[in-house]
Amino acid sequence: MTLLAFAIVLFLAWSNGSNDNFKGVATIYGSGTASYRVALAWATVTTLAGSLLTLWLAAGLVKTFSAKGLVPDAVAASPAFLSAAALGAALTVSAASRLGLPVSTTHSLTGALIGAGLASGSGVNLAVLGKSFFIPLIGCPLLAIVITAVLYPLARFARLRLGITRDSYIRIEEDLVLVSANSSGAAMADERVRLAIAGGAQPIDRYAGTLGGLSAQRALDVLHFLSAGAVSFARGLNDTPKIVAILIGAKAVGVQPGLFSIGIAMALGGLLGARRVAETMAKKIVTLNSGQGLVANLTTAGLVIAASRAGLPVSTTHVATGGLFGIGLITGTARLRTIASILLAWATTLPLGALLGAAAMLLQKRLG
Numbered sequence: 001m002t003l004l005a006f007a008i009v010l011f012l013a014w015s016n017g018s019n020d021n022f023k024g025v026a027t028i029y030g031s032g033t034a035s036y037r038v039a040l041a042w043a044t045v046t047t048l049a050g051s052l053l054t055l056w057l058a059a060g061l062v063k064t065f066s067a068k069g070l071v072p073d074a075v076a077a078s079p080a081f082l083s084a085a086a087l088g089a090a091l092t093v094s095a096a097s098r099l100g101l102p103v104s105t106t107h108s109l110t111g112a113l114i115g116a117g118l119a120s121g122s123g124v125n126l127a128v129l130g131k132s133f134f135i136p137l138i139g140c141p142l143l144a145i146v147i148t149a150v151l152y153p154l155a156r157f158a159r160l161r162l163g164i165t166r167d168s169y170i171r172i173e174e175d176l177v178l179v180s181a182n183s184s185g186a187a188m189a190d191e192r193v194r195l196a197i198a199g200g201a202q203p204i205d206r207y208a209g210t211l212g213g214l215s216a217q218r219a220l221d222v223l224h225f226l227s228a229g230a231v232s233f234a235r236g237l238n239d240t241p242k243i244v245a246i247l248i249g250a251k252a253v254g255v256q257p258g259l260f261s262i263g264i265a266m267a268l269g270g271l272l273g274a275r276r277v278a279e280t281m282a283k284k285i286v287t288l289n290s291g292q293g294l295v296a297n298l299t300t301a302g303l304v305i306a307a308s309r310a311g312l313p314v315s316t317t318h319v320a321t322g323g324l325f326g327i328g329l330i331t332g333t334a335r336l337r338t339i340a341s342i343l344l345a346w347a348t349t350l351p352l353g354a355l356l357g358a359a360a361m362l363l364q365k366r367l368g
Contacts, residue, residue: 005083009246012090013265014273016105016239019097021047021270022278023320024232024300027293030282032204033221039228040274044267046229050236051263054244070125071117080364081116082246088112088357092349100276101345104315109242111353118354119361140303140314141322147299148326155295164209164216166289179203205289217290224290227297234304235316240266284338285321286328296323318346 022029024047025039034042075081089108096103117124159166168179209216240262247258288296300320307314321342328334 002079005079005086006247008083008086008090009243010261010265012086012093012105012109012246013243013262014269015090015093015097016243017047017266017269017271018273019093019103019277020105020235020239020317021232021266022274023102023281023317024230024235024297025228026278026281026320027288027297027324028225028228028290029278031224031288031290031293033224033290033293034228036275036278040271040278042225042229043232043274044270046232047236047270048263048267050233050238051240051266052236052259054237054240054259070113071120071122075117075120075122078120081120081361084116084119084360084364085109085112085357086243086246087360088115088353088355091356092353095352096345096349097273097277099345100280101342102277102281102317102321103345103349104317105239106242106315106317107346107349108353111350111355112357112360114350115354115357115359116361119358119365140307140312141318144299144303144319144322145326145329147303148296148323149330151299152292152295152327152330155291159207159291162209162211164207164211166205166207166291168203168205170203205291207291220290220294224294224297227294227301230301231297231304231316231320234301234308236263236266238304238308238314238316280338280342281321281324284335285324285342286331286335287333288324288327292327292331296320296327299323299326 021043022040025034025043028034028042029036029039070076071081086109089105089112092108092112093103093105114124170179207216207220211219240259243262243266244258247262300316300323303319304314304316325334325339328339
């Protein structure tokens with residue numbers, strides 16, 4: 001059973017990587033700051049760094065997701081219970097990844113813990129569930145929307161005060177052709193531009209001016225790239241202990257080997273299975289430029305790192321997507337149909353995880 005628990009938890013880590021690894025770098029891919037390959041490599045390296053530093057920076061989350069207090073200690077230490085919860089969460093996240101929907105591993109795992117706990121016959125401590133799980137999971141995405149909605153207008157005001165302007169271009173073959181200048185929105189009379197836009201080409205924003213003696217665009221690209229790494233680091237920091245807790249509870253492996261195993265499985269899942277969710281996060285929620293992406297990333301990284309240090313199980317997915325929602329609401333570029341499908345997926349993640357966790361627990365009980 002211990003070996004089976006180890007294999008199932010690695011499957012959960014793989015599924016987490018395929019659905020979550022690209023979320024931190026979605027803005028640098030969507031804004032054109034980095035290619036898909038460069039963004040994916042950056043996400044892999046920084047997420048793995050966050051995973052390996054979990055023991056020192058986010059040890060409280062290991063305790064939270066050990067399930068102690070949520071269910072009786074004897075159940076929380078049962079490899080059968082923990083395997084059922086891991087399998088229910090893994091199947092939920094894996095299905096979402098196949099559909100290209102960014103869902104929360106945290107919500108999936110919480111649901112699976114509830115379902116497996118109920119199916120074991122032990123019940124679930126509702127007070128612990130509300131305080132340790134639901135409040136941070138629901139509150140943080142709403143906070144991310146509010147913060148980005150406040151920060152972005154302030155950042156835009158600061159940019160204008162510094163004399164940095166924003167011009168829009170369309171890429172036609174190897175050339176960047178000006179569409180509008182100095183954020184005026186006045187379209188340039190170029191037949192190639194009209195044909196390109198009619199064919200679905202998206203404008204590319206570039207910033208003109210200097211910042212600290214550097215080209216404003218170059219400085220912003222560097223900051224944006226670093227902020228994406230910070231989000232990925234925060235995600236590794238927040239997600240890894242939730243999964244490692246199951247390995248430790250099942251006595252399948254020690255803490256340090258567990259961290260390394262989970263980190264590698266998450267990295268491989270992201271490298272090999274992230275493409276569909278990457279396209280959704282980067283291009284289908286909102287149209288972003290590098291400045292907007294920087295604000296969204298700083299919000300996400302700050303909230304997730306703070307929550308990890310406090311031992312709160314927030315969803316990086318929900319926080320990151322909440323940040324994008326906030327930018328889209330302010331700029332009017334949010335794609336409501338995609339957002340609606342994501343919200344529907346969020347609403348079904350926890351109950352689906354609970355259903356699959358319960359089914360896995362009942363199957364194990366039947367098999368003895």
